[in-house]
Amino acid sequence: MLTNNGPKYFKIKITILDNIQDGFDGRIITLNDVTEYRVEIDNLKKEKESIEIDNKTKSDFLSNISHEIRTSVNGIIGMTDLTLMSNLKSDQRENLSLVKSSALNLLDMTNSILDFSKIQAGKMKIDNAEFNFKELIDEIVRLSTIKALEYKLEFKAKMDESIPDTLVGDSIRIKQILDSLIDNSIKFTKYGTIALTIEKLESIDKKINLKLSIKDTGIGIDKKDISKLFKGFSQIDNKDYTKKSLGTGLGLCICKGLVEMMGGKIEVRSRKDVGSVFSFNILLERGKKYSNTNIVNDKKPKVLVNNSISRRLNILIVEDDKASQMVIYNLFKKNGHICEIADNGQEALNLIENKQYDLVFMDIQMPVLDGLQATKIIRKSEENSNKHTPIIALTAYALKEDKEKFLSAGMDNYISKPFNMSELLKVVNSTIKKDDNNNTFLGSKQNDIDGDSLFLHLL
Known part of the structure; x- marks a missing residue:
């Protein structure tokens, strides 16, 4: 209804009154003013549209920035690699290796910001495909053992043998989560052990609920700081510990987002100066072909692929x-x-x-x-x-x-x-x-x- 003060909105209710014996027939019409409610709904819709536009603008901006940074980093890494292939003095080789390492760190930060942006904008997608779960874990264990040894730490791994070889899920994102959590444990552990444990909690039809835990003997976390862990751009102040770079503060936030997208939950238990346990569960489907062969500690030599090109191109x-x-x-x-x-x-x-x-x-x-x-x-x-x-x-x-x-x-x-x-x-x-x-x-x-x-x- 148009008024001098603008449109008014009403909810109309009609109640039928009839009495056949008395020949009475009537209606009760009730008008309820819902103008404030309607205006609020319209404002919320406009606000939602504005947020979606802002998110798209931010996502496009970060995507373009990522593109430009990756292009520049590609030039730095590529030219560094080509120079490393030439005859260099030992100090020159060392300096260029540090340049490459810094460029790779910049790339990691760029990827983290892009992943965080996609999760916030709801554009991150989980790719479900069949993959060999135990081969994936085997590769993670091998690389994590090398990383741990660099800092004189021990890395251990234990996996439930009843977990099928072949599962369906996003192997790239699972590796990303594990790599991030293991890197964190190495980063904040002065001495001792990092341990990866993988358990099968339950099987429901074709789905398997897996629990993956990373335990360390590191510096631990105060109870008051645990709530900060999974927030974006949040870092815990550890003035007494500066062994390694602290990074962007996005790693755990990204892990939480990815785990939740895979139907799971991430948790942490920690004691100051004793250590921490980060654990998460994910639901994966059984692959069409699977066995219970445990290949985590498989020490068979890797087959080298012949990458030669037999003609001039x-x-x-x-x-x-x-x-x-x-x-x-x-x-x-x-x-x-x-x-x-x-x-x-x-x-x-x-x-x-x-x-x-x-x-x-x-x-x-x-x-x-x-x-x-x-x-x-x-x-x-x-x-x-x-x-x-x-x-x-x-x-x-x-x-x-x-x-x-x-x-x-x-x-x-x-x-x-x-x-x-x-x-x-x-x-x-x-x-x-x-x-x-x-x-x-x-x-x-x-x-x-x-x-x-x-x-x-x-x-």
Whole structure:
């Protein structure tokens, strides 16, 4: 109802009154003024929309910042790695190793901020896929033992043998949680032991409830400080302990968010100067094929994968960042491959029109024409021919949905910046082998090297 003071809202209730004997028939109409309630609802809706817009703006901003930082870090790490491959004095090698270590720490902080932002904005997704749980734990135990030894600590692990080998869940996020909690224990333990225990609490149909605990003999936590542990950007003041870097203060907050997204709960028990126990439970499904073979302490030698490339490659590097150009160019050129550089997608199209390449590294965010558009045009031009140019997306965009977007655009593979040299080699090798299998005529190309292998040296 429009009034001089603005619209008024009413809830109307109609009650029927009738008396057949007396011939009475009537209605009682009740109007209840709900203007304040309606205005409050409208204000809440507007506030919700404003928060969603702010969250999207913040998420986009952090995503872009992450992209720029990862691109810069890729240049630092890549050029450092290339320099470390040259003849250096011991002090120069040590200095460059510290540069690389600092760059990797910066990358870890960037990833933490991005994960925290995604959890806060509700954009973090859990990827449920079948994986070998015991192989995952075996790898975590191996790496954690090495980390602990660096600080003269002992690392122990014990796992319930009845836990199936194959489970369904997000193995990457499970590893992230365990790595973060174990790193924290190592960080705040002067001497003694870090122990990982994995128990099977119960099985409900296909689901298994697992409890994972990390116990340490570290400095412990005061009761008054425990409430601060799982809050974002919160750190406990330990003036008497400065052994290792304290980080961003986001690790435990991210762990809590990930555990809750997997249907679990994270808890902590601690005593000052005695130690702490961080534990969490997660619900995972049994895989289609599973056994009870315990391989946590499996000491069988790892099978080395032959990552050699048996022919000289014509490579096109499509990248607008000069440092990234130099890293990739020098790495492949040094190992006998022929490399050319395009600063954007349009330059790449001009080169590809006149020459066939064995491999294209395609950046995504570039001026003039971006990597996605360039890839779609390349694939369109190949539709009526037997030609197929392998394209690897090399980008600082690191989200799972980004990878799916790149592959759906026609790219053959994907690697995110900053890349590990061995990981880059593995991606290149698998992409080339897949392309060779699909095009058997490639084995007779003129750029084969008489059966000898060219190796991309691992750092």
